[in-house]
Amino acid sequence: MFSQQMYTLGSRRSVIREIFEYGKIRSQQIGAENVFDFSIGNPNVPAPACVNETLVKLIQTMDSTALHGYTSAQGDQGVRAAIAGNLNARFGTRFTANHLYMTVGAAASVSICCKAVAQPEDEFITFAPYFTEYRVFVEATGAKLVVVPPDLDSFQMDFDAFQGLINPHTKAVIINSPNNPSGVVYSKETIQQLCGILEQKQKEYGHPIYLITDEPYREIVYGDIEVPFLTNYYKNTFVCYSFSKSLSLPGERIGYVAVGYEMEEGDKIYAAVCGAGRALGYVCAPSLFQYLVKECVGQTSDLSVYKQNRDLLYNALTGYGYTCVHPDGAFYLFVKALEKDAYAFCERAKKYELLLVPGDDFGCPGYVRVSYCVKTSTIQKALPAFQKLAEEYK
Amino acid sequence: MFSQQMYTLGSRRSVIREIFEYGKIRSQQIGAENVFDFSIGNPNVPAPACVNETLVKLIQTMDSTALHGYTSAQGDQGVRAAIAGNLNARFGTRFTANHLYMTVGAAASVSICCKAVAQPEDEFITFAPYFTEYRVFVEATGAKLVVVPPDLDSFQMDFDAFQGLINPHTKAVIINSPNNPSGVVYSKETIQQLCGILEQKQKEYGHPIYLITDEPYREIVYGDIEVPFLTNYYKNTFVCYSFSKSLSLPGERIGYVAVGYEMEEGDKIYAAVCGAGRALGYVCAPSLFQYLVKECVGQTSDLSVYKQNRDLLYNALTGYGYTCVHPDGAFYLFVKALEKDAYAFCERAKKYELLLVPGDDFGCPGYVRVSYCVKTSTIQKALPAFQKLAEEYK
Numbered sequence: 001m002f003s004q005q006m007y008t009l010g011s012r013r014s015v016i017r018e019i020f021e022y023g024k025i026r027s028q029q030i031g032a033e034n035v036f037d038f039s040i041g042n043p044n045v046p047a048p049a050c051v052n053e054t055l056v057k058l059i060q061t062m063d064s065t066a067l068h069g070y071t072s073a074q075g076d077q078g079v080r081a082a083i084a085g086n087l088n089a090r091f092g093t094r095f096t097a098n099h100l101y102m103t104v105g106a107a108a109s110v111s112i113c114c115k116a117v118a119q120p121e122d123e124f125i126t127f128a129p130y131f132t133e134y135r136v137f138v139e140a141t142g143a144k145l146v147v148v149p150p151d152l153d154s155f156q157m158d159f160d161a162f163q164g165l166i167n168p169h170t171k172a173v174i175i176n177s178p179n180n181p182s183g184v185v186y187s188k189e190t191i192q193q194l195c196g197i198l199e200q201k202q203k204e205y206g207h208p209i210y211l212i213t214d215e216p217y218r219e220i221v222y223g224d225i226e227v228p229f230l231t232n233y234y235k236n237t238f239v240c241y242s243f244s245k246s247l248s249l250p251g252e253r254i255g256y257v258a259v260g261y262e263m264e265e266g267d268k269i270y271a272a273v274c275g276a277g278r279a280l281g282y283v284c285a286p287s288l289f290q291y292l293v294k295e296c297v298g299q300t301s302d303l304s305v306y307k308q309n310r311d312l313l314y315n316a317l318t319g320y321g322y323t324c325v326h327p328d329g330a331f332y333l334f335v336k337a338l339e340k341d342a343y344a345f346c347e348r349a350k351k352y353e354l355l356l357v358p359g360d361d362f363g364c365p366g367y368v369r370v371s372y373c374v375k376t377s378t379i380q381k382a383l384p385a386f387q388k389l390a391e392e393y394k
Numbered sequence: 395m396f397s398q399q400m401y402t403l404g405s406r407r408s409v410i411r412e413i414f415e416y417g418k419i420r421s422q423q424i425g426a427e428n429v430f431d432f433s434i435g436n437p438n439v440p441a442p443a444c445v446n447e448t449l450v451k452l453i454q455t456m457d458s459t460a461l462h463g464y465t466s467a468q469g470d471q472g473v474r475a476a477i478a479g480n481l482n483a484r485f486g487t488r489f490t491a492n493h494l495y496m497t498v499g500a501a502a503s504v505s506i507c508c509k510a511v512a513q514p515e516d517e518f519i520t521f522a523p524y525f526t527e528y529r530v531f532v533e534a535t536g537a538k539l540v541v542v543p544p545d546l547d548s549f550q551m552d553f554d555a556f557q558g559l560i561n562p563h564t565k566a567v568i569i570n571s572p573n574n575p576s577g578v579v580y581s582k583e584t585i586q587q588l589c590g591i592l593e594q595k596q597k598e599y600g601h602p603i604y605l606i607t608d609e610p611y612r613e614i615v616y617g618d619i620e621v622p623f624l625t626n627y628y629k630n631t632f633v634c635y636s637f638s639k640s641l642s643l644p645g646e647r648i649g650y651v652a653v654g655y656e657m658e659e660g661d662k663i664y665a666a667v668c669g670a671g672r673a674l675g676y677v678c679a680p681s682l683f684q685y686l687v688k689e690c691v692g693q694t695s696d697l698s699v700y701k702q703n704r705d706l707l708y709n710a711l712t713g714y715g716y717t718c719v720h721p722d723g724a725f726y727l728f729v730k731a732l733e734k735d736a737y738a739f740c741e742r743a744k745k746y747e748l749l750l751v752p753g754d755d756f757g758c759p760g761y762v763r764v765s766y767c768v769k770t771s772t773i774q775k776a777l778p779a780f781q782k783l784a785e786e787y788k
Contacts (some may be wrong), residue, residue, distance in 0.1 A: 001601045002511040010669025048460035064440035068643045112676025115398045140673035207395045249462045251681025275404025279534040280674045281505025287645025
């Protein structure tokens with residue numbers, strides 16, 4: 001007599017959260033220093049100094065009722081203008097405050113965009129490996145998630161498979177680059193090819209196909225890698241962003257939707273975004289963190305430790321005989337499991353106190369995700385465990 | 395090709411928000427001190443000292459990644475235990491941390507509870523006048539909102555009408571006391587009568603009927619008024635709470651769902667609440683404000699100004715010839731409009747820079763809501779405007 005769908009979602013939980021909770025319990029049993037928890041994308045780098053300094057300044061100087069009061073549902077005008085200005089300066093875009101809608105993080109952003117555009121019979125396409133919650137958000141609207149199988153060589157997009165799946169029911173395509181879980185950044189060529197197909201299909205079907213790009217890892221890239229900014233390539237784009245990773249604030253829930261500045265019927269779509277936020281029970285994004293973002297937009301935590309971790313872990317694991325694509329961004333290694341069943345492999349890894357996430361829920365069975373947003377010393381301590389695990393399979 | 399339902403929700407917005415935005419613009423035009431904005435329930439009393447003191451302490455002493463990192467999806471265990479303890483001490487309840495689910499405020503709480511229990515063909519009943527967003531949250535699940543007409547004498551519940559509307563499709567009843575917009579507190583007798591009918595109907599229909607009680611105004615009551623705590627009266631109760639009003643933090647979005655400690659299949663329902671939160675795109679409630687609540691639970695802002703405002707406004711308005719029920723709680727006066735069409739009345743009020751909210755969207759045409767969570771001096775300055783407005787109708 002309650003919703004079985006919600007019960008299933010809540011009792012199974014996300015596999016990631018499940019392992020995260022196991023890690024907490026295991027830490028209590030044997031000490032946190034003995035658990036090698038590579039399960040969750042919780043940044044281990046502290047927020048930059050500007051964050052806590054600005055928080056304290058706001059608290060000590062702003063009027064309490066202004067600081068802690070409601071903002072407009074779409075977010076404070078000045079905050080949105082500051083973000084628009086920052087995007088325009090960095091990416092040559094033409095956003096104004098009126099294209100931006102503040103949210104409680106990227107999960108909310110994606111969920112809101114899906115709700116804003118979904119109609120009955122709609123299909124949303126995503127590319128495996130994909131962030132597990134896309135299925136949840138799409139299905140919550142009543143629409144269907146269609147998954148393009150992974151290209152296991154490059155973890156870029158398999159366009160032949162995509163062309164076979166896109167159809168007149170396709171309402172939107174959800175992408176995520178730098179990618180969780182593969183760490184791959186979609187190249188400019190990949191993006192151009194994707195957008196070319198979408199343009200052609202929009203014409204052919206006579207209706208828009210939206211591109212929802214989920215970009216919490218935008219700033220976490222290594223070397224000279226460029227992450228194409230999608231509204232510059234495709235008009236009907238929603239950019240979903242979170243400050244969780246760039247400012248190390250995942251628990252605070254602050255992010256936004258940027259509605260493409262050249263989107264067809266953009267004003268109406270923006271209104272639908274506001275309506276979707278309202279329908280899902282959002283009132284406004286947390287006000288203190290909105291004002292914080294206004295001051296700290298453009299800054300990041302010290303992200304260099306992630307590169308150090310990537311190099312250490314990638315070199316060691318490939319040395320032990322593991323195979324995985326070389327990640328250019330985010331803080332994940334997506335490693336081929338050493339047996340067919342990634343769940344069984346992750347269970348075996350637990351014997352060595354290694355907490356890994358099976359790739360099945362990311363649409364990529366046979367692989368595991370290793371989150372390296374942990375202390376470098378944790379990786380160093382964990383390497384012998386990875387080595388022993390590999391030896392079991394020799 | 396996008397969701398017309400979401401577009402309508404977003405473009406019409408809530409009437410309250412619409413007037414709130416008008417007030418902001420009008421303030422820029424003629425100065426905030428000349429606009430008598432009685433439209434929104436934004437507390438004007440500062441947060442108590444413990445709030446900003448605790449925020450600064452947490453920021454300056456807690457490890458950044460712990461403070462700003464993800465909590466469990468249902469909220470930090472210690473935070474939930476602290477809230478459970480506080481409720482048990484005050485109301486003789488038997489909550490544990492495992493009955494509590496932290497949310498981004500009461501709107502999210504109600505939205506999540508609706509999503510957790512709704513199935514196709516379901517009906518949710520509420521009593522007019524009711525908070526406008528209940529319709530939005532219920533309809534977003536695909537279920538139907540059924541409204542019991544107001545009892546215009548007492549603004550308690552019209553049980554004859556209720557008995558005529560409850561039926562085997564009734565999944566839940568949503569109530570709100572102290573009530574927004576009437577300010578009325580449902581008496582113990584009203585609650586007992588309601589719960590008696592629900593018990594009887596549960597038996598008759600052979601399935602649970604949930605009671606969703608939306609209680610952001612619980613602490614804002616005047617004199618010796620008691621607000622019955624619903625889980626003590628009815629097992630299948632969800633308590634939806636927000637710290638927005640009691641701690642003057644409406645912009646920060648922090649609240650909870652408390653699942654009745656004797657609810658039938660309570661563990662499963664709690665899982666469905668977790669699943670609904672996940673489906674709607676919530677990840678966790680803002681971590682800094684979770685930890686804040688742990689320290690400040692049981693404290694409130696100085697609420698005495700609301701009583702002072704109520705007395706001032708109620709006495710003056712009834713003196714000018716307005717009629718309205720005497721409110722025992724919240725910070726709203728629900729006044730009979732001086733013409734049949736409350737929209738027309740509110741438009742006329744704007745001539746005097748009085749911003750009032752028509753009662754139509756609360757299910758009570760012909761009435762207007764006056765939010766008196768404003769400075770007492772604003773009320774004093776506004777009284778001549780109310781008087782002139784009344785004189786127009788004489």
